[in-house]
Amino acid sequence: MTDIRVAVLGAAGRMGTQTCAAVEAADGLELVARVEAGDDVAQALRDARADVAVDFTVPAVTEANVHAALDAGAHVVVGTTGWDDASRGRVAEHLERLDADQGARLGVLIAPNFGLSAVLAMTFAAKAARYFESAEVVELHHPDKVDAPSGTARHTAAAIARARADAGLGPMPDATDSGWEARGADVDGVRVHAVRLRGLVAHEEILFGNAGEQLVIRQDSFDRASFMPGVILAVREVVRRPGLTVGLENVLDLS
Ligand SMILES: NC(=O)C1=CN([C@@H]2O[C@H](COP(=O)(O)OP(=O)(O)OC[C@H]3O[C@@H](n4cnc5c(N)ncnc54)[C@H](OP(=O)(O)O)[C@@H]3O)[C@@H](O)[C@H]2O)C=CC1
């Protein structure tokens, strides 16, 4: 079998650097391009004949990078944050259009978090959500992170909200008036709090409460090495998964 040719977008960044090293060390993968800010993404991918582009850039450019990669005929693995229903919808349409017009069976895998502890924490939280009156999410990160709340926290809160709605649960008890910033962001009715602290990498706590009891689910990524097995798995999977996949839980068969 021939190697999967991988290009890394955002190659000089914190995640990009580790991803390049992980791809170089992985059996059956070949690192063929390191793409950085200012490069023409589509041209770089065509020149390198990349099969898969891995995007660890910034929220402002990640969607444009994915469209450029698809136009260059590459599958895409996305770790960058900043996605919403509208941007994911445009990528799904792009994939369908390519398939219909050119028979291109390309895949895009967007994962808010590649760490196993985070994926499991999100899965467990979604399962627990229906059994508790209250739920809140606290994410804690290094202070160089440019967005808040984290993509992982948004994904977690959205899954909790879906599980609550499916179970017929209404709004959570909360007597605070509107407009209190200290209550955090409202993600589909679930409060999300963001801590930025030197020394941290990426951490999340999901708190559930009932009268007289509490459940806390916590995960810690102490090192970006924790994301690499998931990134490599995603690269191997995306080439045989046409269409849009959101969340590594689908690849791990946890959904
Ligand atoms: N899914 C997951 O498991 C994880 C996701 N992330 C997410 O990944 C993203 C990157 O995080 P991190 O590595 O810490 O951030 P960094 O800021 O360290 O890296 C981002 C890199 O992208 C580069 N860049 C900016 N614009 C472009 C462009 N148009 N084309 C190519 N490269 C570009 C930047 O270059 P320059 O500095 O020159 O602008 C920089 O080198 C964030 O959204 C973060 O939340 C992070 C960890 C895990």
Ligand SMILES: O=C(O)C1=N[C@H](C(=O)O)C[C@H](O)C1
């Ligand atoms: O910026 C980071 O560092 C991280 N970003 C992702 C997110 O926003 O969820 C994943 C992880 O939390 C690390």
